[in-house]
Amino acid sequence: xxxxxxxxxxxxxxAAAARHCPHARLSATILAAETGVPLPTAQKLAGKLAAAGLxxxxxxxxxxxxxxxxxxxxxxxxIVEAVEGPIALTACVEEAKHDCALESACKxxxxxxxxxxxxxxxxxxxxxxxxxxxxxxxxxxxxxxxx
Amino acid sequence: xxxxxxxxxxxxxxAAAARHCPHARLSATILAAETGVPLPTAQKLAGKLAAAGLxxxxxxxxxxxxxxxxxxxxxxxxIVEAVEGPIALTACVEEAKHDCALESACKxxxxxxxxxxxxxxxxxxxxxxxxxxxxxxxxxxxxxxxx
DNA sequence: GCAATTCGGATCGAATCAGTCTGAATTGAG
DNA sequence: CTCAATTCAGACTGATTCGATCCGAATTGC
Numbered sequence: 001x002x003x004x005x006x007x008x009x010x011x012x013x014x015a016a017a018a019r020h021c022p023h024a025r026l027s028a029t030i031l032a033a034e035t036g037v038p039l040p041t042a043q044k045l046a047g048k049l050a051a052a053g054l055x056x057x058x059x060x061x062x063x064x065x066x067x068x069x070x071x072x073x074x075x076x077x078x079i080v081e082a083v084e085g086p087i088a089l090t091a092c093v094e095e096a097k098h099d100c101a102l103e104s105a106c107k108x109x110x111x112x113x114x115x116x117x118x119x120x121x122x123x124x125x126x127x128x129x130x131x132x133x134x135x136x137x138x139x140x141x142x143x144x145x146x147x
Numbered sequence: 148x149x150x151x152x153x154x155x156x157x158x159x160x161x162a163a164a165a166r167h168c169p170h171a172r173l174s175a176t177i178l179a180a181e182t183g184v185p186l187p188t189a190q191k192l193a194g195k196l197a198a199a200g201l202x203x204x205x206x207x208x209x210x211x212x213x214x215x216x217x218x219x220x221x222x223x224x225x226i227v228e229a230v231e232g233p234i235a236l237t238a239c240v241e242e243a244k245h246d247c248a249l250e251s252a253c254k255x256x257x258x259x260x261x262x263x264x265x266x267x268x269x270x271x272x273x274x275x276x277x278x279x280x281x282x283x284x285x286x287x288x289x290x291x292x293x294x
Numbered sequence: 295g296c297a298a299t300t301c302g303g304a305t306c307g308a309a310t311c312a313g314t315c316t317g318a319a320t321t322g323a324g
Numbered sequence: 325c326t327c328a329a330t331t332c333a334g335a336c337t338g339a340t341t342c343g344a345t346c347c348g349a350a351t352t353g354c
Contacts, residue, residue, distance in 0.1 A: 001150060001227055001266075003236045005312070015255050027331070040314055047333060060320030061330045076262065080148055089150045107281050108162050111273065115223065118269035119148075126262060134254050152343070174300070187345055194302060207351035208299045295354100302349075311340075318333075324326085 007083045009037045010045045011131065014054070014079055018071045018132040027064040045083065052082030071129035077120055079128075087120045154230045156184045157192045158278065161201070161226055165218045165279040174211040192230065199229030218276035224267055226275075234267045 012035045017026050032042040046065050050057040054074060055065040067074070081087055088094045092109045093116045159182045164173050179189040193212050197204040201221060202212040214221070228234055235241045239256045240263045 001154070001231050001234045001236075003148060004310095007148070008237050012253065012255050029331085038313070041312075043332065044313090044334095050332090057332070058320090059318095059332055061322055061328095063320070063331050065332095084148050087148045089148075090155050106159065108159050108278055110281070111278055115269060115273060118272075119266050122262060122265035122269060125265075126258065131255055131258055134257070176300085185344070188343075190301065191303095191344090197301090204301070205351090206301055206349095208297090208353055210300050210351070212301095297354085298352090300349105300351080302347105304348095305344105305346075307342105307344085309342075311338105313336105313338085315336075316334095318331105320329105320331080322327105322329085324328095 003080065004084055006041070006045060007080050009035070009041060010049060010079050010083045011076065013037060013042060013045060014049070014074070014128055015131040017055075017065070017067060018128050022067055022070070024066070025058075025062070025064040026066065030064075049079070049082050052078070054078060054082055071132060072127050074128040075124045076126040076128075076131070077123035080123055087116070087123065089116045089119065150227070151231055153188070153192060154227050156182070156188060157196060157226050157230045158223065160184060160189060160192060161196070161221070161275055162278040164202075164212070164214060165275050169214055169217070171213070172205075172209070172211040173213065177211075196226070196229050199225070201225060201229055218279060219274050221275040222271045223273040223275075223278070224270035227270055234263070234270065236263045236266065 013031050016031055016034045020026060028043045028046045029039060031037070031046070032039040035042070037045070046055060046057075049055045050065065054068055056068045057063070057065055077087065086094065090109075090112050092106070093112050160178050163178055163181045167173060175190045175193045176186060178184070178193070179186040182189070184192070193202060193204075196202045197212065201215055203215045205211055205213070224234065233241065237256075237259050239253070240259050
């Protein structure tokens with residue numbers, strides 16, 4: 001139940017990018033220097049984020065990355081899924097993946113979909129814009145209900 | 148963002164145990180046969196669940212496991228934390244773990260606590276009793292809000 | 295007292311993850 | 325037009341963690 005380090009780094013990098021002018025040129029070198037992420041890792045992550053459609057890439061001497069969408073449109077779920085793949089707690093929530101050994105009479109499987117959507121919702125409700133500000137907008141109101 | 152197979156197996160085993168009479172003797176062999184989990188793995192998991200206080204263990208020829216608490220008291224969060232350790236999305240949400248390389252001026256860290264609590268809440272809101280029934284009680288009402 | 299059945303810890307192999315390195319592409323200056 | 329500098333993109337290596345299996349210790353029933 002832990003996020004990979006890569007995903008963590010990606011979130012930090014995207015938050016740093018969001019604090020810049022949306023149209024500014026952001027090379028992986030700059031982002032690495034600002035966040036402390038190792039440069040090669042930052043390059044790798046930027047490539048993945050670009051492949052997912054979150055960043056626009058521009059090659060060449062004056063190249064770099066630019067946010068493909070507005071800060072409000074991008075959510076934590078988008079960033080995490082770009083790096084780690086689809087948010088799926090178990091194998092059975094992923095479609096066309098029925099290699100679960102229990103499979104046949106698993107009476108728990110129907111429940112996983114509900115929990116999985118709840119977790120995904122927790123990530124989808126956090127926009128990149130809210131991550132760019134230094135402190136949470138309203139940490140005291142962090143409540144949740146799935147019932 | 149995926150649950151480990153061990154945690155998944157533990158949930159299936161606990162759900163199977165919950166369907167029995169609460170005071171019935173439940174050997175790892177029986178649970179393994181009912182769920183399809185490999186026997187050695189089931190033993191290892193039962194040991195971890197017992198160490199966490201979710202199961203009462205009884206050694207010997209007539210030994211086995213019994214639920215230590217009622218089905219309504221045990222939640223998904225308890226089971227997952229028993230197997231995988233504390234639910235902590237990133238290293239910085241765990242106390243006394245400040246080995247994050249970014250550390251000093253990480254402007255994203257305050258937000259992780261909010262997200263982490265939301266995810267943990269999604270797990271804590273599912274009781275073992277609701278997992279024992281074949282289908283979700285109300286799948287259509289699976290809504291969530293952290294705002 | 296003996297044997298059968300069960301938990302508990304330790305060991306081994308595999309998969310994934312994190313990080314680093316080298317190559318291809320493009321732009322800007324000379 | 326040529327060259328060089330800067331950048332992204334893919335492939336490789338080492339390490340950590342995960343998952344499964346095996347063997348030993350303990351306890352009860354006969």
